[in-house]
Amino acid sequence: MTTADDGPEPVRGPLAKCPTGIDGLDEMTNGGLPQGRPTLVCGAAGCGKTLLAMEFLVRGAVQHDEPGVFLAFEEISEELTQNVRSLGFDLDDLIARKKLEVDYIHVERSEIEETGEFDLEGLFVRLGFAIDSIGAGRVVLDTIETLFSGLSDASILRSEIRRLFRWLKDKGVTAIVTGERGDGTLTRHGLEEYVSDCVILLDHRVTEQVSTRRLRIVKYRGSSHGTNEFPFLIDEDGISVIPITSAGLDHPATEERVSTGVPALDEMLGGKGYLRGSSVLVSGTAGTGKTSLAAQFADAACGRGDRCLYFSFEESPDQLLRNMRSIGLDLGRWREQDVLRIHSSRPTRFGLEMHLATTHKLIREFRPDVVVVDPISNFLSAGTTVEAESMLVRLIDMLKSRQITTLFTNLVGGGTNPEQTEEGISSIIDTWLLLRDSETEGERIASVYILKSRGMKHSKRVRGFRLTDHGVELPEAAPALPSG
Ligand SMILES: Nc1ncnc2c1ncn2[C@@H]1O[C@H](COP(=O)(O)OP(=O)(O)OP(=O)(O)O)[C@@H](O)[C@H]1O
Numbered sequence: 256m257t258t259a260d261d262g263p264e265p266v267r268g269p270l271a272k273c274p275t276g277i278d279g280l281d282e283m284t285n286g287g288l289p290q291g292r293p294t295l296v297c298g299a300a301g302c303g304k305t306l307l308a309m310e311f312l313v314r315g316a317v318q319h320d321e322p323g324v325f326l327a328f329e330e331i332s333e334e335l336t337q338n339v340r341s342l343g344f345d346l347d348d349l350i351a352r353k354k355l356e357v358d359y360i361h362v363e364r365s366e367i368e369e370t371g372e373f374d375l376e377g378l379f380v381r382l383g384f385a386i387d388s389i390g391a392g393r394v395v396l397d398t399i400e401t402l403f404s405g406l407s408d409a410s411i412l413r414s415e416i417r418r419l420f421r422w423l424k425d426k427g428v429t430a431i432v433t434g435e436r437g438d439g440t441l442t443r444h445g446l447e448e449y450v451s452d453c454v455i456l457l458d459h460r461v462t463e464q465v466s467t468r469r470l471r472i473v474k475y476r477g478s479s480h481g482t483n484e485f486p487f488l489i490d491e492d493g494i495s496v497i498p499i500t501s502a503g504l505d506h507p508a509t510e511e512r513v514s515t516g517v518p519a520l521d522e523m524l525g526g527k528g529y530l531r532g533s534s535v536l537v538s539g540t541a542g543t544g545k546t547s548l549a550a551q552f553a554d555a556a557c558g559r560g561d562r563c564l565y566f567s568f569e570e571s572p573d574q575l576l577r578n579m580r581s582i583g584l585d586l587g588r589w590r591e592q593d594v595l596r597i598h599s600s601r602p603t604r605f606g607l608e609m610h611l612a613t614t615h616k617l618i619r620e621f622r623p624d625v626v627v628v629d630p631i632s633n634f635l636s637a638g639t640t641v642e643a644e645s646m647l648v649r650l651i652d653m654l655k656s657r658q659i660t661t662l663f664t665n666l667v668g669g670g671t672n673p674e675q676t677e678e679g680i681s682s683i684i685d686t687w688l689l690l691r692d693s694e695t696e697g698e699r700i701a702s703v704y705i706l707k708s709r710g711m712k713h714s715k716r717v718r719g720f721r722l723t724d725h726g727v728e729l730p731e732a733a734p735a736l737p738s739g
């Protein structure tokens with residue numbers, strides 16, 4: 256048994272990339288995994304290694320017409336087959352069409368120990384045959400732990416692992432080798448990472464019943480990559496990684512205006528409404544009409560042909576539609592035409608990271624021109640203030656870079672001064688409307704004013720704010736404000 260030569264790599268041009276087809280992953284790796292080389296994907300049990308590897312093969316076969324071989328050392332679970340089926344991919348069909356080959360090798364630990372020998376030759380023959388028989392360009396070995404479980408001699412182990420990676424490279428296949436995460440090292444052997452061009456670490460944490468999955472590119476030889484950890488989702492569409500790099504301050508800026516849906520409010524905002532691509536905050540105490548103002552904006556957007564994604568955290572889609580009918584808005588028709596999508600969920604259930612990830616995914620899928628988040632107070636209570644604010648900044652960065660006009664509502668307590676409680680997010684808001692409620696002569700009267708609106712001349716007046724059967728109205732006469 257010889258140890259493969261580990262001489263210096265020949266100098267190459269820019270590294271060729273093999274697209275995984277996995278949402279977001281190709282984006283953060285600038286095109287995919289190293290073409291024709293092995294990548295190590297490691298993480299603890301249940302973190303999604305096998306699913307990621309299988310999705311890599313299935314998407315390769317379906318989207319890039321590149322057949323793949325999946326070599327399992329543990330039996331393929333029914334769960335995995337089911338998972339992949341729910342992605343709309345039928346493993347059996349892919350196998351029948353010679354787009355996929357799934358092979359299961361039972362590694363008998365005692366056998367290896369008895370003979371005191373370990374030889375990969377048998378594996379190479381079998382894998383080589385599978386690769387050649389379907390012309391595979393992609394290979395998965397799942398997991399390296401099981402494959403080498405019988406080896407205790409560190410130096411043999413080391414040379415065998417090197418030999419495996421060398422063989423895969425020589426074969427020219429783009430491979431994913433999965434491994435478990437060991438104590439202090441990425442994998443139990445602490446070796447694989449030195450022989451791999453690309454190492455991806457998956458992590459699954461559950462804190463306070465909130466589950467967060469993260470993906471990190473630990474190393475990518477010869478390529479730039481994001482070093483941050485990125486949250487990822489596993490759902491009915493498979494894996495999606497959310498590249499949440501802060502887009503920074505280079506958003507495009509237009510002069511285009513979009514209507515608020517309330518003519519009198521458009522008038523107050525320089526006669527034309529909000530700036531397209533800007534962020535709007537509507538804050539007010541309970542029941543003042545925040546949702547109504549948001550719905551007017553959504554209705555106007557759909558009416559002019561924009562697409563609107565409405566995150567409703569306190570009302571279900573049906574509730575929202577019913578409540579808005581009460582002020583004469585028929586949002587149902589927009590929903591039927593699929594220019595309006597209402598997404599209801601409670602952020603607290605998943606934690607902020609996951610929530611941002613879901614939001615990101617929906618935006619990518621639906622491609623809205625306009626987004627409503629009603630209300631953000633739910634975020635602010637889902638994590639610490641700092642977390643929530645940093646998440647909102649990232650969300651707004653992403654929305655702005657896509658020229659999406661966003662309206663946030665925020666519920667503020669009656670006694671507090673909203674200008675103070677919302678200090679943290681005010682800097683990332685372009686237009687800020689305040690709804691307030693005051694009691695005069697036994698009657699509650701609502702009013703609205705523009706606290707700020709960047710990039711335009713706007714009214715400084717306090718106007719009345721009234722909800723009617725046919726929408727929001729702003730009576731000319733400003734009601735008296737409470738003293739203090
Ligand atoms: N046709 C109507 N005419 C007058 N007022 C109405 C009409 N329909 C609904 N309302 C009022 O609108 C109020 C709710 O408005 P909206 O849901 O926009 O407020 P909100 O600020 O979003 O409230 P919350 O703080 O609960 O989210 C109700 O309390 C109701 O009094």
Ligand SMILES: [Mg+2]
Nearest residue numbers: 545546569629
């Ligand atoms: Mg509301």
